[in-house]
Amino acid sequence: MPRNPGRFITIEGIEGAGKSTCLAFVRDRLIQAGRAVLTTREPGGTPLGEELRALLLGHRQEGMGEDTELLLMFAARAEHLAQKILPALGQGTDVLCDRFTDATYAYQGAGRGIARERIAVMEAWVQKGMRPDLTLLLDLPVEQGLERAGRRSAADRFESETGRFFQAVRQGYLELAAAEPDRIKRIDASLPLAGVERQLAEVIDDFLKSPVSGLKPTSP
Ligand code: Z5A
Numbered sequence: 735m736p737r738n739p740g741r742f743i744t745i746e747g748i749e750g751a752g753k754s755t756c757l758a759f760v761r762d763r764l765i766q767a768g769r770a771v772l773t774t775r776e777p778g779g780t781p782l783g784e785e786l787r788a789l790l791l792g793h794r795q796e797g798m799g800e801d802t803e804l805l806l807m808f809a810a811r812a813e814h815l816a817q818k819i820l821p822a823l824g825q826g827t828d829v830l831c832d833r834f835t836d837a838t839y840a841y842q843g844a845g846r847g848i849a850r851e852r853i854a855v856m857e858a859w860v861q862k863g864m865r866p867d868l869t870l871l872l873d874l875p876v877e878q879g880l881e882r883a884g885r886r887s888a889a890d891r892f893e894s895e896t897g898r899f900f901q902a903v904r905q906g907y908l909e910l911a912a913a914e915p916d917r918i919k920r921i922d923a924s925l926p927l928a929g930v931e932r933q934l935a936e937v938i939d940d941f942l943k944s945p946v947s948g949l950k951p952t953s954p
Contacts, residue, residue, distance in 0.1 A: 740770070740823040741941075742865075744834040747872030748904050749893055750883030751923045752930060753832050756872060759931050761830055763938045772822045775832035776810065780817045783810040791890040798891075800846040807838050808856045815861065835861065836869055836910050836918070841892070844906025845899050868941050870934065871911050872923035876900040879923075 745753045745760065757773060764771045778787040786806050789795055811834075822829050835857055842848045876897055883893060911918040919937045923930055 740772075740826050740828040741867045742819065742823060742829050742831070743941075744831045744836065744866040744869045745872065746833060746836045746840070746869055746907060746918075747923060748874070748876060748879045748900050748907070750879035750881070751872035751874055752882070752927070753872060755927065756870070756921075756923075756930060756934060757830060757832055760870065760934055760938060763935060764828055764830065764942075767938075767942050769942075770827040771830055772818070772827050773830045773832075774814070774818060776814060776834055776837065777807055778810065779814040779819075779831070780810075782813045786810040791892060793891055793894075796891065800842065800848055803846070804838065804842045804848055804853065804856065807842065808860050811835070812860045815864065820864070831866075834866060834869075836866075836871075836907065839910055840903045840906035844909070845895070845903045866917065868937075869918040870937065871907055871918050871920045872930070873904070873908065873911075873920050874922070874924040876904055 743760065743764075745757055747753050761771050761773055776783070777790055778784045786809060790798075790803065790806055790810075819829050819831070835853075838853055838857075839850065843850055843853050880897065880900065883889075908920070911920045921930060921933045921937070925933075
């Protein structure tokens with residue numbers, strides 16, 4: 735008998751929202767529920783994807799054009815899907831990914847100003863209708879996210895963007911969540927960690943009660 739496909743869960747949010755911190759909590763919650771889980775990230779997740787990530791985030795490519803940036807994000811994603819995400823889902827393993835295509839709509843779309851329709855063309859081409867089953871959007875005021883992120887190491891090419899850029903990215907994420915409330919769950923990430931984890935636990939537990947949906951088609 736064929737196995738149920740794994741579930742594809744993504745975590746999104748602006749800089750310093752707490753994605754890496756929360757990824758471990760969500761992974762542990764899924765494992766406690768008896769799920770096999772693969773964690774990964776974008777851009778990256780494969781040897782080629784990690785090389786593309788270094789190009790995308792590094793300061794050596796400061797003048798990178800926005801179309802180039804968009805195409806490299808999707809090139810990394812195509813590799814990631816083929817080499818890692820789809821094989822794992824096919825074996826019944828849940829895939830928990832730090833960022834995916836919602837980040838492209840938020841950063842390259844709302845942030846850089848690339849038209850949504852152009853991103854949708856790339857999404858359809860690379861993903862062929864495949865989308866996350868659940869997306870956890872860690873939302874908090876930009877100043878708070880930047881303050882948290884500022885406690886860490888030197889800023890990469892994205893982290894060096896202005897507060898205005900991140901305001902546009904946050905707004906972009908909130909619009910995505912408003913358009914797809916069933917898939918994208920907004921988590922108030924401004925709270926202390928225990929409060930964030932409480933919300934995550936509730937959403938994950940509800941999600942696990944729902945029937946396995948497999949790979950969701952892209953909405954028209
Ligand atoms: N990008 C893109 O443009 N287009 C795309 O399609 C994709 C990505 C896929 C790399 O992503 C960049 O790629 C990203 C967008 C772009 N650039 N930016 N910005 P990334 O995910 O690797 O980079 P990031 O946003 O900088 O994520 P991060 O550095 O991993 O931050 P985070 O995971 O959201 O936060 P954190 O490391 O878990 O937490 C930050 C600090 O806050 C840390 O000290 C924690 O201990 C603390 N923290 C976390 N939660 C809390 C709470 N609740 N209270 C208090 N303190 C907390």
